[in-house]
Amino acid sequence: MASSTRSLRIGVVGYGHLGQFLVEKILSEGPEVGLELAFVWNRNPDKFKGVVAEEFVLQDLSSFAERRSDVIVEVCHPHIVKEFGVRFLSKSHFMVGSPSALSDSALNQNLREAAQRYNKTLYVPSGALWGGQDIQRLSDSGALKGLFIRMSKHPSCFRLTKDVLSDWSEGEGRRVLFRGSVAELCPVAPNNVNTMAAAAVAAGALGFNGVQGEIVSDTELGDYHVVEVEVTGPDGFTVHTVRRNPAKLGAVTGSATYKSFWNSLLVCKGHGGRVYLC
Structure with missing residues (x-):
C-alpha cells in the first residue's frame, strides 16, 4: 500500500472510451483525491497524438514496471489480463476492467495466487452491477x-x-x-x-x-x-x-458505468493479498 503522504500512481492500460475517461479524470481531478498518472498504454499509440503528453505514454507494455505504479487499471481486453495479469500483480495492485477474463478457471486461480504471493490486491470493479x-x-x-x-x-x-x-x-x-x-x-x-x-x-x-x-x-x-x-x-x-x-x-x-469505474478506482488503496470487489 502506498504511503498516505503521497499520491497513488495509476497506470492505465487501454485508451478506448473508458480509458480516455479515466485518464482525463486522473489528470484533472487526481491531485484533489490523491491520484496521479504514472502511464497510459494503448495498442495503437497514434490515439495519443495531440491529446496525451508524451511523458505519460508507455510505448512498450512490457516496460510497465519502470513507471512504478501503485495501481494498474486494465480497460481494454481480456487478452491483456491473461498475458500481463500475474506480472502486474508482482509489482502493483491490479484493477481488472475485463473481469470476463476470470471465467478462465486456470487464469483465475493464477491471479488469486499471485495476489497472495506478492501481497497485492486484485480489484474487480462492480461496473453496472447493483447490490x-x-x-x-x-x-x-x-x-x-x-x-x-x-x-x-x-x-x-x-x-x-x-x-x-x-x-x-x-x-x-x-x-x-x-x-x-x-x-x-x-x-x-x-x-x-x-x-x-x-x-x-x-x-x-x-x-x-x-x-x-x-x-x-x-x-x-x-x-x-x-x-x-x-x-x-x-x-x-x-x-x-x-x-x-x-x-x-x-x-x-453505459454512461453511468463510467462514474462507477471512477468510484471503484478511488477505493484501490491496497487491501493486500486477496480479491476485492470495489
Whole structure:
C-alpha cells in the first residue's frame, strides 16, 4: 500500500472510451483525491497524438514496471489480463476492467495466487452491477442459493465472438442471444458481460459455473441498457433488481458505468493479498 503522504500512481492500460475517461479524470481531478498518472498504454499509440503528453505514454507494455505504479487499471481486453495479469500483480495492485477474463478457471486461480504471493490486491470493479456487496455477503455466509443476471441491449451495442447477430434489423424487437452459465457466456461476449463476471466474483460460493446469465438483443432499447439481477436465498428469500443504464446506440458501456469505474478506482488503496470487489 502506498504511503498516505503521497499520491497513488495509476497506470492505465487501454485508451478506448473508458480509458480516455479515466485518464482525463486522473489528470484533472487526481491531485484533489490523491491520484496521479504514472502511464497510459494503448495498442495503437497514434490515439495519443495531440491529446496525451508524451511523458505519460508507455510505448512498450512490457516496460510497465519502470513507471512504478501503485495501481494498474486494465480497460481494454481480456487478452491483456491473461498475458500481463500475474506480472502486474508482482509489482502493483491490479484493477481488472475485463473481469470476463476470470471465467478462465486456470487464469483465475493464477491471479488469486499471485495476489497472495506478492501481497497485492486484485480489484474487480462492480461496473453496472447493483447490490454486489450484498451478494458477496450472502455468499460468504453460505446463504446464497442462486444468482441469475439478464443483460438487454440494442443489437448495435453487442460485440460477440460468434456470428449470432449479423442478421438483425431495426424493429425486430427482442431476441434472446444466449442463456447459460456465466462461464459459458463470457467467451461469447467478452466485452459485454463484465457485469456478470463481477457478479460471479461476488458470488464466490457459486462461481462462474454456478451463476446463470442471459443476453438479450432488443431494438427498442435505443437509449439505455437493462441489467436484471435475481438473487435466491434460503426459505423462499428472493431479491429482483432492474437497472436502466443510459447508453447511446452502439455503446458497449453505459454512461453511468463510467462514474462507477471512477468510484471503484478511488477505493484501490491496497487491501493486500486477496480479491476485492470495489
